[in-house]
Amino acid sequence: MFDQNPPRAPLADALRPETLEEVVGQDHLLAADAPFRRALEAGALGSVILWGPPGSGKTTLALLIAEKTSEHFVRFSAVTGGVPLVRQIVEEAGRRLSSGTGTLLFVDEIHRFNRAQQDAFLPHVEGGTIRLVGATTENPSFEINAPLLSRCAVYVLKALGQADLRRLLDRAVESREFVRRYGASVEAGALDLVASASDGDGRRALNILETVCGTLSGEASRIDADATSSILSRALLRYDKSGEEHYNLISALHKSLRSGDVDASLYWLARMIVSGEDPLYVARRLVRFASEDVGMADPSALTVAMRAADSYHFLGSPEGELALAEAVCYLATAPKSNSVYVAWGRASSAAREEGSLPVPLHLRNAPTRLMRELGYSEGYQYAHDMPDRMVTSVNFPAGLGEPVYFEPGESGREAAVAARLVEWKTARERARKKEDGSDGR
Numbered sequence: 001m002f003d004q005n006p007p008r009a010p011l012a013d014a015l016r017p018e019t020l021e022e023v024v025g026q027d028h029l030l031a032a033d034a035p036f037r038r039a040l041e042a043g044a045l046g047s048v049i050l051w052g053p054p055g056s057g058k059t060t061l062a063l064l065i066a067e068k069t070s071e072h073f074v075r076f077s078a079v080t081g082g083v084p085l086v087r088q089i090v091e092e093a094g095r096r097l098s099s100g101t102g103t104l105l106f107v108d109e110i111h112r113f114n115r116a117q118q119d120a121f122l123p124h125v126e127g128g129t130i131r132l133v134g135a136t137t138e139n140p141s142f143e144i145n146a147p148l149l150s151r152c153a154v155y156v157l158k159a160l161g162q163a164d165l166r167r168l169l170d171r172a173v174e175s176r177e178f179v180r181r182y183g184a185s186v187e188a189g190a191l192d193l194v195a196s197a198s199d200g201d202g203r204r205a206l207n208i209l210e211t212v213c214g215t216l217s218g219e220a221s222r223i224d225a226d227a228t229s230s231i232l233s234r235a236l237l238r239y240d241k242s243g244e245e246h247y248n249l250i251s252a253l254h255k256s257l258r259s260g261d262v263d264a265s266l267y268w269l270a271r272m273i274v275s276g277e278d279p280l281y282v283a284r285r286l287v288r289f290a291s292e293d294v295g296m297a298d299p300s301a302l303t304v305a306m307r308a309a310d311s312y313h314f315l316g317s318p319e320g321e322l323a324l325a326e327a328v329c330y331l332a333t334a335p336k337s338n339s340v341y342v343a344w345g346r347a348s349s350a351a352r353e354e355g356s357l358p359v360p361l362h363l364r365n366a367p368t369r370l371m372r373e374l375g376y377s378e379g380y381q382y383a384h385d386m387p388d389r390m391v392t393s394v395n396f397p398a399g400l401g402e403p404v405y406f407e408p409g410e411s412g413r414e415a416a417v418a419a420r421l422v423e424w425k426t427a428r429e430r431a432r433k434k435e436d437g438s439d440g441r
Helices: 035-041 058-067 083-098 122-126 162-173 176-182 188-197 202-216 225-233 244-258 262-274 279-297 300-315 319-333 339-354 369-373 414-436
Strands: 048-051 072-077 103-108 131-136 153-156
Touching: 048 058, 058 103, 058 131, 072 083, 083 103, 162 188, 162 202, 176 202, 188 202, 188 225, 202 225, 244 262, 244 279, 244 319, 262 279, 262 319, 279 300, 279 319, 279 339, 279 414, 300 319
Parallel strands: 048 131, 048 153, 072 103, 103 131
Antiparallel strands: none
């Protein structure tokens, strides 16, 4: 009659840190000499907003703040709660305060409250009825009422780095709770894969670990990188549809265009149209081809392909089919380059592999005072005001250096682009040397 096996708490909740020393990452807040840590230890931490990406530890910090105070702790979610519940909490806090006990109110995802709802907190924060700890993934400058924000200190949490995630995962697999649940050891290579797939999110890292181990722990006493990679890849569903001939024909058209065979390209276009293929599907593939296989060798190709799609949409069949045929002839006879396609692949791979690296402060806009105080836009070089419009600052996230993704070839107009990039690189290096105090030669 009763459930003998109640559901277990997620691993991320079961292993939540119980002390500040157990928190992984956020050293800028939790180091012994950090202002946040000093204020917390001294009991001088007022109302605060914790701003950071998912899985960075906002809820954990809020719970640890509660451990450091004698105030009554109330946890509230802006997703599920509303103003009536806020009023109830405030009334109870007022009665509690009259007997000498304060109230610490933790509002998770406070940005989900609109500005009118946030106003419900303001007089009670200002009057000391409650002390507010708000957690948000959104920029408080835009999502929190200015009067409420002015009464709170804002602390910024950072996404966890790979080393932080590995420490978190190492600690997890060594815990008694993990051993009790899964009874399996996890190789370092498997933990590296889990950390890479987590994109700076500690909660996601533990959830992925739980998924992998829950799937494999009954099959093996030791979980390796190959098994982990197999589990992680199952989430990527392969796109497929029935009708092989549909894909055979579009493949033939694409490859005939790439090889510059204009007559074969026209034939395969005709085969598709005559067989009843949607001409707008063909038009979309021509637009793709213009970017992938012609690219910067002839940038006008993309315009021709787009105008062909627009023309067919305007005219319909059969008149609009001639516009598609014209685009096919243009694309087949245009100079070819896949440099943009290759560059985009390199940049996309880097973005996936490196995760959500923070945007350098000098590249961020600073429309609010808080953002300016945090260093946003500091050091930005406005190109039009620079000598020869030459910007010398690095526009990549810290740690990436300045990788080269786009390498133009010698086909069509790309030769001129390649020469221009070399000229700019040389001028930038000369300007940087001049800034460093050398003669720049």
